[in-house]
Amino acid sequence: MKSQCPDTVYPIQIEILRSGNPRAQHKLYEIFAPKMLSLCMRYTSSKEEAEDLVQEGFIKVFKYLHQYSGQGNFEGWMRRIFINTAIEYLRKRIFVERLGDSDGLEIKVSESSGYDCLAHADLQKMIMNLSDGYRTIFNMYVVEGFSHREIAKILNITESTSKSQLSRAKIILQKSLSKVGIAA
Helix, strand or coil: CCCCCCCEECCEEHHHHHCCCHHHHHHHHHHHHHHHHHHHHCCCCCHHHHHHHHHHHHHHHHHCHHHCCCCCCHHHHHHHHHHHHHHHHHHHCCCCCCCCCCCCCCCCCCCCCCHHHCCHHHHHHHHHCCCHHHHHHHHHHHHCCCCHHHHHHHHCCCHHHHHHHHHHHHHHHHHHHHHCCCCC
C-alpha cells in the first residue's frame, strides 16, 4: 500500500472527496469495500446483511466526511464508522441475550486455545453462528480490542454482562472447536 499523507487517502485527495466528486467516491469504495465487508461480516449472520451495512457505512462516511480532521489514520476513522453502523444495526434487532449474572454458572475459560490451528474461514463461520449478542461482544473484545468498560458503555449494558457474554461465546466456540477435533 502507498503511504498516506493527512490530506490523501491512497490516490484520492480528501478535498476532492469532500467536494462530492462521484469518481473519487467510487474509487474510495473500490479501495475499502472489501475490508469493510470483512469487518461487517464479523457482526452479522449473513453476507446480505453485511453488504447492507457496507452500503449504509459508506453513506455515513460521505455524509460525515467534513468531520474528518485530517489528523490520524483515515482508514481507522472509517473503521470506527463501520463498527458503529454495525452496532446500531444490532441494537435495532433485539440483540443481547440478557442472562442474569446470578444464574449460578461459574465459567472458566482458558486463555490458550486451538483457534490458531483452525482455518480463518472456518473460525469465521463458527463466529457467525453465534447469536447476535455473543458475536457482537466477542468481536468487539477479541477482534476490535475494546475493553469490557467500553463495550458496556457502547451497548448500554453492564461490564459483568459483557464479561459473561464473552465467556459464553468462548464456551460455544470451544464446543464447536472440539466437534472438529481441536482442543480449545
